[in-house]
Amino acid sequence: MITVRIGEEERSLQAASEQWITQQIQRRRADGHSICVRVSIRRGGLDMTLTTPGCVTGGGGGRAPNANEREIFQLWNERRLNDIDFTGGNLVAFLAQLTRTFS
Numbered sequence: 276m277i278t279v280r281i282g283e284e285e286r287s288l289q290a291a292s293e294q295w296i297t298q299q300i301q302r303r304r305a306d307g308h309s310i311c312v313r314v315s316i317r318r319g320g321l322d323m324t325l326t327t328p329g330c331v332t333g334g335g336g337g338r339a340p341n342a343n344e345r346e347i348f349q350l351w352n353e354r355r356l357n358d359i360d361f362t363g364g365n366l367v368a369f370l371a372q373l374t375r376t377f378s
Contacts, residue, residue: 297363
């Protein structure tokens with residue numbers, strides 16, 4: 276299962292439409308709030324949570340990532356989700372490619 280959490284709102288990947296993602300991010304940015312997005316991936320041997328810079332986190336896991344996890348981290352970085360100025364489009368593109376690659 277893959278879930279997307281933006282602020283306090285959480286949806287499954289299937290329910291996280293492009294419109295919902297864009298509206299959530301734009302509304303928070305317009306209100307001057309930091310934007311925290313968490314994508315949790317629990318399927319196909321993967322159990323990981325990725326967060327944008329606006330989230331307060333406790334750090335990563337205690338082991339090196341495996342090949343699939345490295346690929347997901349690389350995709351996250353390529354889509355600029357590790358940058359404070361990411362957009363809804365960056366997140367939508369990440370989720371689309373994640374779905375194509377790991378479905």
